[in-house]
Amino acid sequence: MYVLNTWYVTAWSHEVTTTPVKRMVCEIPLVLYRNVSGQVRILEDRCPHRGYPLSAGVTHDDTIECGYHGFTFDGAGTCTRVPAQSTIPERAVVRSFPVVEKDGWIWVWTGDKSLADESQIPDTHYMNDPAWAANTHSYLFECRADLIHDNLLDLTHESFIHTSTVGDDYIYKHGITVEVEGTVVSADRLMPNVAPPPLYAKTMGLDGLFDRFHCTEFHVPNYHILHSGITGAGRPREEGYLIKVLNGITPITANTSWYYYCFARNFAIDDVQATADLQEGLATVLDEDADALRLQEIGLSTRPSNVHDVLIAQDAGVAKARRIMKQLLDAEAQFRDAAVTATSH
Amino acid sequence: MSELNPPKSFIVKIASTGQEVVVEESRTILDSLERADIYPDNSCRDGICGTCETRVIAGTPDHRDMLLSDEEQAAGKTILLCVSRSHSPVLELDL
Ligand code: FES
Ligand code: FES
Numbered sequence: 259m260y261v262l263n264t265w266y267v268t269a270w271s272h273e274v275t276t277t278p279v280k281r282m283v284c285e286i287p288l289v290l291y292r293n294v295s296g297q298v299r300i301l302e303d304r305c306p307h308r309g310y311p312l313s314a315g316v317t318h319d320d321t322i323e324c325g326y327h328g329f330t331f332d333g334a335g336t337c338t339r340v341p342a343q344s345t346i347p348e349r350a351v352v353r354s355f356p357v358v359e360k361d362g363w364i365w366v367w368t369g370d371k372s373l374a375d376e377s378q379i380p381d382t383h384y385m386n387d388p389a390w391a392a393n394t395h396s397y398l399f400e401c402r403a404d405l406i407h408d409n410l411l412d413l414t415h416e417s418f419i420h421t422s423t424v425g426d427d428y429i430y431k432h433g434i435t436v437e438v439e440g441t442v443v444s445a446d447r448l449m450p451n452v453a454p455p456p457l458y459a460k461t462m463g464l465d466g467l468f469d470r471f472h473c474t475e476f477h478v479p480n481y482h483i484l485h486s487g488i489t490g491a492g493r494p495r496e497e498g499y500l501i502k503v504l505n506g507i508t509p510i511t512a513n514t515s516w517y518y519y520c521f522a523r524n525f526a527i528d529d530v531q532a533t534a535d536l537q538e539g540l541a542t543v544l545d546e547d548a549d550a551l552r553l554q555e556i557g558l559s560t561r562p563s564n565v566h567d568v569l570i571a572q573d574a575g576v577a578k579a580r581r582i583m584k585q586l587l588d589a590e591a592q593f594r595d596a597a598v599t600a601t602s603h
Numbered sequence: 604m605s606e607l608n609p610p611k612s613f614i615v616k617i618a619s620t621g622q623e624v625v626v627e628e629s630r631t632i633l634d635s636l637e638r639a640d641i642y643p644d645n646s647c648r649d650g651i652c653g654t655c656e657t658r659v660i661a662g663t664p665d666h667r668d669m670l671l672s673d674e675e676q677a678a679g680k681t682i683l684l685c686v687s688r689s690h691s692p693v694l695e696l697d698l
């Protein structure tokens with residue numbers, strides 16, 4: 259089950275051109291293309307004629323032509339041409355999806371079109387702001403999206419999985435403060451008077467002890483922004499070396515997910531070497547997470563359904579977020595059931 | 604979490620059977636139920652995960668968990684058996 263009434267990151271802007279690309283979001287096959295005026299179009303990737311994937315076809319202006327028998331559809335999914343006859347069958351329609359392109363990400367709305375509200379897309383300007391330098395990655399994770407959400411809300415794993423980059427034993431020794439506002443859960447950890455993480459100490463040009471902090475802000479069900487950094491002992495966070503990590507988490511299937519990642523920093527922004535070093539270091543961090551979550555997915559695959567996670571105090575954010583996720587899923591299921599009942603009368 | 608009053612004993616009534624289980628001041632609802640051979644789902648036993656969440660049919664819960672929101676605690680429709688207690692002398696649960 260997936261929350262469908264939401265926006266999911268489905269591609270980087272640079273990946274979508276007039277050549278169709280294929281994606282899958284929440285088990286829905288999608289084709290993405292850019293029309294001649296530069297607008298991104300997203301349709302269901304299945305020709306109504308006989309099921310051929312439209313992503314194997316070609317685009318002309320605003321339309322996409324099926325590679326099998328040439329049925330052609332516009333960006334709204336309306337069939338505009340059936341080469342073998344002059345009339346267009348009424349049912350030759352493809353589902354189209356609302357799209358928003360912002361700061362380098364392309365978001366798709368997978369749910370009820372009438373509910374698509376662009377203002378729900380989070381603030382991602384850090385990817386596209388000269389005051390910040392950005393490193394980006396994207397990864398296929400062989401696990402359910404829930405494991406990524408848990409991972410990001412529980413950064414004690416850094417002490418064990420990311421020992422060479424951002425980890426240190428002091429992380430799990432500090433507790434978290436959890437807050438909930440609407441469907442946003444935040445888990446904040448302040449680590450006073452500690453050494454900066456190895457991955458950034460060099461870039462920051464620092465040595466000595468500082469206050470380190472990280473706060474995961476999970477916009478349930480699909481997006482996290484981490485506010486992290488270091489600042490002088492006892493000094494306000496805004497004064498410090500700040501990092502914003504943007505994580506667009508998009509379910510593909512029940513046990514695969516896309517992870518769209520941007521690490522933006524407000525220090526050494528013109529330092530090309532620092533950017534190159536971070537690109538490599540952050541890939542290591544993501545590899546470590548991808549590997550751990552792939553293993554966790556394997557571990558869970560043989561766990562009986564009546565056995566539950568044994569959560570600890572550091573998992574308070576995880577528990578809160580799971581609860582909100584479940585509420586969203588239940589609300590959508592209820593709404594669907596109500597719609598089914600209404601149409602069957 | 605609500606302010607911690609010193610724990611008092613109370614009675615939990617099992618809606619499906621009418622059975623009454625005494626919860627002594629030194630024990631949790633969950634422990635008391637298990638001693639009476641009733642085994643609700645549970646996991647963390649620390650008011651974090653929500654596995655033991657149970658519907659309240661009558662009575663006023665004294666919430667001591669970290670999971671329910673303030674609104675949910677005030678509504679008192681459910682309770683986490685592993686940590687929370689009762690303000691009313693009897694708490695009837697959907698078990
Ligand atoms: S399957 Fe697409 S045109 Fe025939
Ligand atoms: S068992 Fe986890 S909250 Fe009660």
Ligand SMILES: [Fe+2]
Nearest residue numbers: 409415420547
């Ligand atoms: Fe990690």
